[in-house]
Amino acid sequence: MDRIYLDNSATTRVDKRVADAVYEYMTEKFGNPSSAHSYGQEAKYALDDAREKVAKVIGASVGEIFFTSGGTEADNWALRGIADQYLDHGKPVHVITTEFEHSAVYEMCKYYTKLYPELFSATFLKPNAKGAVTAEMVSKAVCENTKLVSVMHVNNEIGVINDIGSIGKPCRDKGIIFHTDAVQSFTKVPIDVKSMNIDILSASSHKIYGPKGVGMLYLRKKVALLPNQFGGHQESNMRTGTENLPGIVGFAKAAEISYTDMNEEIPRITGLRNRLYELISAGVDGIIVNSDLENGYGGILNITFPGIEGEALLLSLDLEGIAVSTGSACSTGHVTPSRVLTSIGLTAEQAQSSIRLSVGRFNTLEEIEFAAQKVVENVKRLREMMN
Ligand SMILES: Cc1ncc(COP(=O)(O)O)c(C=O)c1O
CATH class of the missing domain: 3.40.640.10 (Type I PLP-dependent aspartate aminotransferase-like (Major domain))
Structure with missing residues (x-):
């Protein structure tokens, strides 16, 4: 793929x-x-x-x-x-x-x-x-x-x-x-x-x-x-x-x-985001979901994976060809936790254990399912390394 x-x-x-x-x-x-x-x-x-x-x-x-x-x-x-x-x-x-x-x-x-x-x-x-x-x-x-x-x-x-x-x-x-x-x-x-x-x-x-x-x-x-x-x-x-x-x-x-397609895109993208969440939450224990899955914008899924570094997960996924992001700002080797995540009550450590997956027009169900599987595998591997 x-x-x-x-x-x-x-x-x-x-x-x-x-x-x-x-x-x-x-x-x-x-x-x-x-x-x-x-x-x-x-x-x-x-x-x-x-x-x-x-x-x-x-x-x-x-x-x-x-x-x-x-x-x-x-x-x-x-x-x-x-x-x-x-x-x-x-x-x-x-x-x-x-x-x-x-x-x-x-x-x-x-x-x-x-x-x-x-x-x-x-x-x-x-x-x-x-x-x-x-x-x-x-x-x-x-x-x-x-x-x-x-x-x-x-x-x-x-x-x-x-x-x-x-x-x-x-x-x-x-x-x-x-x-x-x-x-x-x-x-x-x-x-x-x-x-x-x-x-x-x-x-x-x-x-x-x-x-x-x-x-x-x-x-x-x-x-x-x-x-x-x-x-x-x-x-x-x-x-x-x-x-x-x-x-x-x-x-x-x-x-x-985008405006013309909005009414069709909202449910399609939300459906993909929900599938991503469903597979990740079924495969990984103890996650915290930072996005409002019911009332929030359907294209964004922000998750905390306690026990691992979000940056480490981002880099592991990148090696597998999957691009995600963290809200952390990295300058001169010092990582500052996301201001947004700490504003909603996450600790600095939880904020740094988080990633954002954002779905868009060109994503397919096949991609979503493959990416979810890779997230699950990499979180498990990183957690084992931390123990
Ligand atoms: C909420 C929000 N405001 C402003 C900006 C900045 O927009 P631009 O990249 O066009 O300068 C961004 C881009 O990341 C954004 O997400």
């Missing part, structure tokens, strides 16, 4: 239909959307069309979509673009976010706390037993200076789905801007920015079988945000610079495919 890729939350293989569209806009239709000639017009038409497609899948209008270089840029921009409006005038800003947020939000908040010790503060909400935060928790943390709430939709490590709709409502009522990092949920879980009271949303192309280095920020029409880049006139002066048109066309194509 060829290699098996079970790390679809890290990135995905570009769909052939998307790659074809990208290629067309790199070779034949390579014009600059700002050029007045026919090449430029052709490119401008494609840019407008891409914006329309991406807007449609979240119930937004075209003027509310700004293309970026990915999820990280959109997350950083959301925070900076709101906070700087106050900080630049010496006014205090309080942000409510979570302990399990992606680093693109979490580290940005930490950075601003250091940069503006007198003016900027952030509350990092601790999740409940299911790994989620609720509207009630958010409401309790609101103070006089709260300008922004940033809560991710689907968590990238454990797949928990936060009830974004219910969190958005009190924010809107209180006039606080609500941002959600929807990088893991965009076109995989239904999103409607209007009924969910979302003011700003981040999404990324490479998580949905599109190219890397492209994503977007949705900004509700009435919300003021500072521009992210200065220069020309592109993206309504909000994020200037010549657009990554092949990437944007690919992103839009990927979003269109």
Whole structure:
């Protein structure tokens, strides 16, 4: 069997239909959307069309979509673009976010706390037993200076789905801007920015079988945000610079495919993830499941295997051609346990004994069953070595 890729939350293989569209806009239709000639017009038409497609899948209008270089840029921009409006005038800003947020939000908040010790503060909400935060928790943390709430939709490590709709409502009522990092949920879980009271949303192309280095920020029409880049006139002066048109066309194509197939993909992927769980739990004793198998996103299975190192299991599986991940950050030989797993109550040791298996569009039942068997074999072997 060829290699098996079970790390679809890290990135995905570009769909052939998307790659074809990208290629067309790199070779034949390579014009600059700002050029007045026919090449430029052709490119401008494609840019407008891409914006329309991406807007449609979240119930937004075209003027509310700004293309970026990915999820990280959109997350950083959301925070900076709101906070700087106050900080630049010496006014205090309080942000409510979570302990399990992606680093693109979490580290940005930490950075601003250091940069503006007198003016900027952030509350990092601790999740409940299911790994989620609720509207009630958010409401309790609101103070006089709260300008922004940033809560991710689907968590990238454990797949928990936060009830974004219910969190958005009190924010809107209180006039606080609500941002959600929807990088893991965009076109995989239904999103409607209007009924969910979302003011700003981040999404990324490479998580949905599109190219890397492209994503977007949705900004509700009435919300003021500072521009992210200065220069020309592109993206309504909000994020200037010549657009990554092949990437944007690919992103839009990927979003269109994923959105169209969403109702069939959710049960298929959930079924594969459940089969993976069923086989692993039948073959290995004492596992802890960190994903909410009933209500979480169906593509993510995070498991703790007490007694072994997650990194050791990852490497053993890699030798067998199976790609999984751990949430641990490894730098200069020192492994830091996953912040997400410790936030839901795991000890550092348990967090380091965990792996994430993430299922995607191209996985088959045969792959899942083979991978489960290899997980079981390798956990048993590693546990024997530890005894
Ligand atoms: C939840 C979440 N937010 C943000 C990002 C960053 O997106 P990008 O890789 O497009 O910068 C990721 C990617 O891992 C993610 O999973």
